[in-house]
Amino acid sequence: MYSKIILKLDKFSYSLRFRNWKFSRCGLPIFHRFLEKTLQNRGYILSRSYMENKLIVFFCSTTGQGNEPETMKAFWKLLLKKSLSPDTCKELKFAVFGLGDSSYEKYNFVAKKLFRRLKNLGATDIVELGLGDDQHYLGLDGALDKWIPRLFEEIYKICGSVKNTKENIIDINVLPKPQFSIQLYNDNYNTRNPPTNVPPNFAEIYSMIGHSRVSVVTGTVLSNIRITAEDHFQDVRSITFKPNTDVIWNPGDYVNVFPKNSNNLVTEFLDLVGYSTMKNSLLKISKSKNETNAKTDDSEKPFLISFWDLVKNYVDINSVPRRSFFKWCSYFTKSEAEKEKLLELSDSSGIDLYYSYCVIPKRTVLEVLYDFSGLHNCAIPIEMILQVFPVMMPRGYSISSSMKISNNIRLTAERSTEKSVNGNGLIESTRVKKDNTKYQSYGLKSSSECKTLMIFGNRNSEKDFLYKNELLNFVDKSHLELIATFSRDPKNPPGLPKYYVQNAIEDNGALIKDLILNKGAYLYVSGKLGKMPLDVKNSIKKVLANHNNGSLPLNLDDAENYLKYMIKTKRYQEECWN
Numbered sequence: 323m324y325s326k327i328i329l330k331l332d333k334f335s336y337s338l339r340f341r342n343w344k345f346s347r348c349g350l351p352i353f354h355r356f357l358e359k360t361l362q363n364r365g366y367i368l369s370r371s372y373m374e375n376k377l378i379v380f381f382c383s384t385t386g387q388g389n390e391p392e393t394m395k396a397f398w399k400l401l402l403k404k405s406l407s408p409d410t411c412k413e414l415k416f417a418v419f420g421l422g423d424s425s426y427e428k429y430n431f432v433a434k435k436l437f438r439r440l441k442n443l444g445a446t447d448i449v450e451l452g453l454g455d456d457q458h459y460l461g462l463d464g465a466l467d468k469w470i471p472r473l474f475e476e477i478y479k480i481c482g483s484v485k486n487t488k489e490n491i492i493d494i495n496v497l498p499k500p501q502f503s504i505q506l507y508n509d510n511y512n513t514r515n516p517p518t519n520v521p522p523n524f525a526e527i528y529s530m531i532g533h534s535r536v537s538v539v540t541g542t543v544l545s546n547i548r549i550t551a552e553d554h555f556q557d558v559r560s561i562t563f564k565p566n567t568d569v570i571w572n573p574g575d576y577v578n579v580f581p582k583n584s585n586n587l588v589t590e591f592l593d594l595v596g597y598s599t600m601k602n603s604l605l606k607i608s609k610s611k612n613e614t615n616a617k618t619d620d621s622e623k624p625f626l627i628s629f630w631d632l633v634k635n636y637v638d639i640n641s642v643p644r645r646s647f648f649k650w651c652s653y654f655t656k657s658e659a660e661k662e663k664l665l666e667l668s669d670s671s672g673i674d675l676y677y678s679y680c681v682i683p684k685r686t687v688l689e690v691l692y693d694f695s696g697l698h699n700c701a702i703p704i705e706m707i708l709q710v711f712p713v714m715m716p717r718g719y720s721i722s723s724s725m726k727i728s729n730n731i732r733l734t735a736e737r738s739t740e741k742s743v744n745g746n747g748l749i750e751s752t753r754v755k756k757d758n759t760k761y762q763s764y765g766l767k768s769s770s771e772c773k774t775l776m777i778f779g780n781r782n783s784e785k786d787f788l789y790k791n792e793l794l795n796f797v798d799k800s801h802l803e804l805i806a807t808f809s810r811d812p813k814n815p816p817g818l819p820k821y822y823v824q825n826a827i828e829d830n831g832a833l834i835k836d837l838i839l840n841k842g843a844y845l846y847v848s849g850k851l852g853k854m855p856l857d858v859k860n861s862i863k864k865v866l867a868n869h870n871n872g873s874l875p876l877n878l879d880d881a882e883n884y885l886k887y888m889i890k891t892k893r894y895q896e897e898c899w900n
């Protein structure tokens with residue numbers, strides 16, 4: 323009999339953090355305790371003692387170009403130690419579920435590596451490797467729904483004897499304890515004269531509601547300019563922020579932006595849930611106490627916030643809800659008929675209903691509230707607000723400006739619909755990192771002889787040539803060589819196939835091959851994830867192998883190996899986003 327099960331959950335993992343309920347309610351309560359412990363024990367240090375546990379279930383995402391997340395690095399280093407013998411983990415049973423996205427080349431690379439390594443160290447897998455895929459029409463749930471019952475089947479076999487003891491049975495009809503304690507602090511908070519003890523400390527608040535301990539910088543939006551033509555289907559913005567404190571960033575860095583709800587949305591939400599008369603009330607929020615988190619840290623200090631500010635900043639009312647949202651709502655609706663519907667939407671048997679009701683129409687939390695009137699009139703208690711509703715998630719954007727030019731941060735973002743904003747991958751030439759110190763080894767007399775070549779591709783030179791004037795200005799000043807391609811340009815000769823960046827790479831093969839093989843060029847590939855990065859990589863391979871492209875033709879295998887070497891030495895980097 324196993325008395326301990328540890329659920330290893332990367333604490334930076336957003337996707338799973340907000341569905342922890344799902345695991346804790348799956349039926350094996352022992353999971354619940356350890357899940358809570360893992361989640362609440364902030365700064366949990368992975369140590370050798372991890373290896374001494376008997377059964378561990380790992381959930382791990384892949385980030386970067388097939389890299390492990392920050393919080394897993396120490397653990398991974400430990401696992402890779404050469405001194406570990408092949409029977410190091412012979413006592414261990416394990417399961418791994420990966421969180422990944424199949425549009426990346428190294429799909430779920432970390433989960434696959436971890437699974438293999440544990441087996442090499444003698445551990446026994448109790449269930450096949452689970453691979454969650456953002457690209458699945460149900461997202462990670464697509465694989466998770468099938469994997470979880472398989473996992474529990476095996477766990478029951480192993481832990482069968484603890485399954486039915488009284489202490490371990492949780493009735494799923496009983497409302498789980500909220501993670502936060504939310505109390506009414508004062509009833510009529512005057513926003514025009516806020517008490518001085520209201521801490522505008524976003525970092526602490528974000529840390530408490532589940533984001534990793536990040537440094538949060540506030541700033542002022544200086545400009546928000548549309549940089550595509552008015553009649554173009556994409557509304558791409560150049561947004562410049564002035565940070566309120568000093569910030570240092572390097573080429574390739576990105577920022578996480580925490581969005582706020584518009585005032586109209588907040589008003590609608592508070593009206594619907596029945597708390598509009600309390601919008602100015604001050605709430606005191608702290609982490610709920612239980613036996614597993616007796617130790618407190620900074621993230622557990624209570625904070626005060628008005629109901630309005632809580633909803634405005636931290637409740638993601640404009641997101642498409644996950645299935646667990648419906649489960650939570652089912653506890654609170656005042657209508658029996660609605661309860662049944664909510665339960666159906668939350669259950670894997672109602673997946674088609676959930677898909678057609680929520681996923682396809684991108685129905686938001688707010689819109690769901692309109693449909694379920696049993697949730698109105700204070701049906702959802704205040705203390706459950708942060709539990710029932712999704713917490714606002716940060717959106718990551720690459721920084722498209724250089725500190726060498728200004729301390730203001732510029733982001734380039736597409737406002738794709740009323741509801742969401744996506745990143746855009748243009749790497750501005752001033753950001754591109756050149757290793758100026760190595761110029762001599764490539765026969766250059768000075769670092770100023772280093773050059774930057776940008777191959778830019780979009781659809782239409784008149785409509786979405788982003789930062790056109792700026793780029794042409796760099797060209798005029800000889801800071802940049804630019805090849806701009808436009809796949810649907812009316813100026814393109816009719817009847818010819820579309821022309822993309824990968825075609826431009828091949829057409830300029832001799833130049834590019836020379837830059838790579840003889841001048842030590844660094845390549846940065848940036849843009850939309852999917853076919854483009856793969857096509858670019860193939861074009862580079864072809865260019866290296868082409869006999870007509872100057873000296874040193876490589877055969878395809880050598881070209882492939884050279885590319886691998888460039889990736890390893892970070893001379894080939896991708897920054898591609900969905």
Ligand SMILES: Cc1cc2nc3c(=O)[nH]c(=O)nc-3n(C[C@H](O)[C@H](O)[C@H](O)COP(=O)(O)O)c2cc1C
Binds near residue numbers: 337385387429462
């Ligand atoms: C910058 C970035 C790089 C990523 N790289 C990979 C990758 O190489 N392979 C992969 O399978 N998924 C990759 N993903 C997808 C994530 O693993 C996937 O979205 C996962 O659900 C994230 O889970 P988390 O937010 O809980 O960490 C990447 C996502 C981002 C934002």
